[in-house]
Amino acid sequence: MMRRFRLNDAPKRNRKTYGDFMMLIIIGILAAFSFVPLLMSVNMSLKPINELFYYPPRIFAEHPTFDNFRMLFNLMKTTWVPFERYAFNTVFTAVITTAGHVLLASMAAYPMAKLKIPLMKLFNTLILMSLMFVAAINDIANYLTISSFGWLNTYWAVIIPNMGSALGLFIMKNFMTTIPDTLIESARIDGCSEGGIYWKIVMPMSKPAWLTVVILMFQQIWSQNNSQYVYDEQLKTLPYALTQITSGGMVRIGAAQAVGVLMLIVPAAIFMFNQTRIINTMAYSGIKE
Amino acid sequence: MKEPNKFQRNWALIKKYKTAYALMAPFMIIFLTFTVLPVFISIALSFTRYSVLQAPVFIGFANYRNLFVNDEVFSFAVKNTVIFALVTGPIGYALSFFASWAINDLNKYLKGILTFIFYVPTISGTVYTIWGIIFSGDMYGFINSSLMRFGIITEPIQWFTTDKYVLMLIIAVQLWMSMGTGFLAMRAGASTVDVQYYEAAAIDGVKNRLQEVFYITIPLMAPHLMTAAVLQITAMFANTAVSMNLAGFPSTNYSGHLIMTHMLDYSVYRVERGYACTIAVLLFIFMITINRLVLRGLRKVGG
Numbered sequence: 005m006m007r008r009f010r011l012n013d014a015p016k017r018n019r020k021t022y023g024d025f026m027m028l029i030i031i032g033i034l035a036a037f038s039f040v041p042l043l044m045s046v047n048m049s050l051k052p053i054n055e056l057f058y059y060p061p062r063i064f065a066e067h068p069t070f071d072n073f074r075m076l077f078n079l080m081k082t083t084w085v086p087f088e089r090y091a092f093n094t095v096f097t098a099v100i101t102t103a104g105h106v107l108l109a110s111m112a113a114y115p116m117a118k119l120k121i122p123l124m125k126l127f128n129t130l131i132l133m134s135l136m137f138v139a140a141i142n143d144i145a146n147y148l149t150i151s152s153f154g155w156l157n158t159y160w161a162v163i164i165p166n167m168g169s170a171l172g173l174f175i176m177k178n179f180m181t182t183i184p185d186t187l188i189e190s191a192r193i194d195g196c197s198e199g200g201i202y203w204k205i206v207m208p209m210s211k212p213a214w215l216t217v218v219i220l221m222f223q224q225i226w227s228q229n230n231s232q233y234v235y236d237e238q239l240k241t242l243p244y245a246l247t248q249i250t251s252g253g254m255v256r257i258g259a260a261q262a263v264g265v266l267m268l269i270v271p272a273a274i275f276m277f278n279q280t281r282i283i284n285t286m287a288y289s290g291i292k293e
Numbered sequence: 294m295k296e297p298n299k300f301q302r303n304w305a306l307i308k309k310y311k312t313a314y315a316l317m318a319p320f321m322i323i324f325l326t327f328t329v330l331p332v333f334i335s336i337a338l339s340f341t342r343y344s345v346l347q348a349p350v351f352i353g354f355a356n357y358r359n360l361f362v363n364d365e366v367f368s369f370a371v372k373n374t375v376i377f378a379l380v381t382g383p384i385g386y387a388l389s390f391f392a393s394w395a396i397n398d399l400n401k402y403l404k405g406i407l408t409f410i411f412y413v414p415t416i417s418g419t420v421y422t423i424w425g426i427i428f429s430g431d432m433y434g435f436i437n438s439s440l441m442r443f444g445i446i447t448e449p450i451q452w453f454t455t456d457k458y459v460l461m462l463i464i465a466v467q468l469w470m471s472m473g474t475g476f477l478a479m480r481a482g483a484s485t486v487d488v489q490y491y492e493a494a495a496i497d498g499v500k501n502r503l504q505e506v507f508y509i510t511i512p513l514m515a516p517h518l519m520t521a522a523v524l525q526i527t528a529m530f531a532n533t534a535v536s537m538n539l540a541g542f543p544s545t546n547y548s549g550h551l552i553m554t555h556m557l558d559y560s561v562y563r564v565e566r567g568y569a570c571t572i573a574v575l576l577f578i579f580m581i582t583i584n585r586l587v588l589r590g591l592r593k594v595g596g
Contacts, residue, residue: 112320136584141573145331168323264420286481290516
């Protein structure tokens, strides 16, 4: 039997063809709304300087060049802190925060997901509540706390608070509730400690969840500007340095878009290659009460 | 022998599972210190005058009185935030739902590409500044030049500095960036609905797509819809960069001023942190209330 290529994979239900068609059109418009600005940004970053000021402006670069990127790299050489240092700061902060967060949050997620012991209900409520408000409203108070710990102007000011972020815990905890109780119970009967259950059973089984959390956390830290808690130029991160050097007026609008494109490549590529895993994990992220 | 009371029973459990508590301790200490404790510190500071250089001075409800009675700019911020939230919230949520539901039936390549396209703006860092170029106030802006070529306007419109356009544009850019982790949760939720339910429903007399959505998709997706609502509402309020970098800070006649930017104004620029904490406390109450109401509504949907 011949199989025709179909846009629609789902088995036929009570659906009209014109309905399918309408849906495709609406989704197409939405996708264009989402995609065109990105396309424009990429093209802006590829335009040579004279094309940036064409009238009327064009979406596509006629003679795409890497001039803007070259300009950016030249500008980076002129900063008195070597560019590699900013890059190191970003990667270092992102890697340590992500690793610490996944380890600590998964350690906390297992008891919250699987054990019916005192305080778990309270913690669950607190975690859910904390997802409901913007972390930025805590900045003033956290500045006090961080300075009293003597962490101002160190990497820790960004690393430690982010390790306790609630979303990662929430995602892993929800995933872990699907691990069968009988499995954990039999390990316990075989003499496995709670720590052993966590490390030998829960962690291997919730691999998709913690890989997803790794990606989400990395994305978040990657674009985070740490200048709020860090004053030394040597400790600042890429987003700060790049926006700083491209804020110099009209001529640099191409370079400014190049910054956006450069910073987007890493998280976008990571997301692209892990999309299925992330979506599969998010399937367990529902709030059930 | 006396029956152990609740406290003794709990204490026994805690002792028995002390390794479990030890596992939780590092995360919980950080979480409580940097997420729960600051809420209480903010409440305490909201009753003080505090400018970082000097120790906080207790001034009772003066900050609250000033905020509600004397601060005209705050009333702008509240008005703008309410409009912003009422438009961005429901529309962004509906768009996310529609997108996640509509692409669920497509083949896996289209599904992957479209999910990527919708999600990428939320992780795009500074790429949103392209909107400043699209709506640039001179004739080189994409919108201005098109409108002028078609003779709709004769001179460029100052999009981001004209009162009546600013909030609208901020809302548009926010909608562009609204399909984040919440969207992923919905997208996952839509894919968990078993096709058999649709087939069974078709036999039971569900006639069209609309009935399918209301009787099957939404109730079965309810847990994900709740998660997505919480994540989207929070993300919506968190995004101050769009308003501050595109419309300027402060924006013309405070036309793009939101409660969040008002708070940043007092905490970062004016360094009146007691007052900023007052705004933070109100924002806290505001956000928790909205989320609770939305969750209560969605819980009914889930049956």
